[in-house]
Amino acid sequence: MTRRHVLRVWDALTDPDATWQPVLFAYVATVVMGVVTYAFPPTTIEGAIGSTLATIWAACMIGGGLIGxxxxxxxxxxxxxxxxxxxxxxxxxxxxxxxxxxxxxxxPGASRLTQLSVIFIALSAYWFRWVAIRKHTYAPRGHRRKAPSGH
Structure with a gap:
């Protein structure tokens, strides 16, 4: 694999038009996760941070997902x-x-590393999207996302 191939793959991953569908799914998943967390906060997490912070945490997920x-x-x-x-x-x-x-x-013997790994996989979707749009305030001309058509 040459440098040119690596750069072509990187350009594809950081193109705003190429990355919006997976990020749309990530926003939906974030809203769902926030609603579930608000309705049924995980007892170990709520015990660690308290019910007020668990509610704020859920609100951040719901708000960020809905704005996204x-x-x-x-x-x-x-x-x-x-x-x-x-x-x-x-x-x-x-x-x-x-x-x-x-x-x-x-x-000893208890592990939450799998849970941490899944969290960082989810964060990577947001990181790739940030990289794709970091240079833009508005979508570049010709790069406007369009809602799926009915036909």
């Missing part, structure tokens, strides 16, 4: 950057920190 969903068919990438920050930092990084703390204080 709202920006998917608009050219306002500056607003999507805010959504990414809320969902990734307020939702997933807080979750990773709490799970990491629970792992560190767990008895």
């Amino acid at each position: 969903l709202g920006t998917m068919f608009t050219p306002y990438m500056w607003l999507e950057k805010i959504a990414l920050s809320i969902a990734a930092v307020g939702g997933l990084l807080v979750y990773a920190f709490v799970v990491g703390s629970l792992h560190a204080s767990a008895p």
Whole structure:
């Protein structure tokens, strides 16, 4: 594999038009996760951070996901950057920190590394999207996302 091939793959991964469908799924999953977390907070997480912070954590996931969903068919990438920050930092990084703390204080033989790995896989979707849109305030001309047509 030559440098040219690697750069072509990187360009494909960081093209806003090529990455919006997986990120749309990630926003939907974030909203669902936030709603479920709000309705049924995980007892170990709620015990570690308290019910108020668990509610704020769920609100960050719901808010970031909804704002992100709202920006998917608009050219306002500056607003999507805010959504990414809320969902990734307020939702997933807080979750990773709490799970990491629970792992560190767990008895020998207990592990939360699988859970941490899944969190970082989810964060990678947001990271790739951030890389794809970081240079843009608005969608570049010719790169407007269009809602799927009915035909």
